Amino acid sequence: METKNNHYFYVLECADTSLYAGYTNNLEKRVATHNAGKGAKYTKAHRPVKCVYYETFETKQEAMRAEYAFKQLQRNEKLKYIGGR
Structure with missing residues (x-):
């Protein structure tokens, strides 16, 4: 049974200002993993990273749908989505 x-x-915003989107069930641990160079191939080469936006969901499927939809956006749309950072 999934926890709500x-x-x-x-x-994440990477050191070069690029954006990286992902899914996790433990946000603090995942960001630390990215900064340790073990989170993803992309972020390993673009450290350090900082979390600039997140949303919580009741199910993994909902969170992954949001991630997929975000990744389909152009950079300017992504910036608007996360609040113009």
Whole structure:
């Protein structure tokens, strides 16, 4: 049984200002993993990263749908989505 609101769609800003989006069920641990160079191939080469946006969802499927939809956007749309950062 899944715990409610324990699924995150998150957006990281990398050292070069590029954006990385992902899914996790433990946001703090996942960001630390990215910064340790073990989170993803992309972020390993673009450290350090900081979490600039996240949303919580009741199910993994909902969070992953949000991640997919975000990844389909153009950069300017992504920036508007996360609040103009």
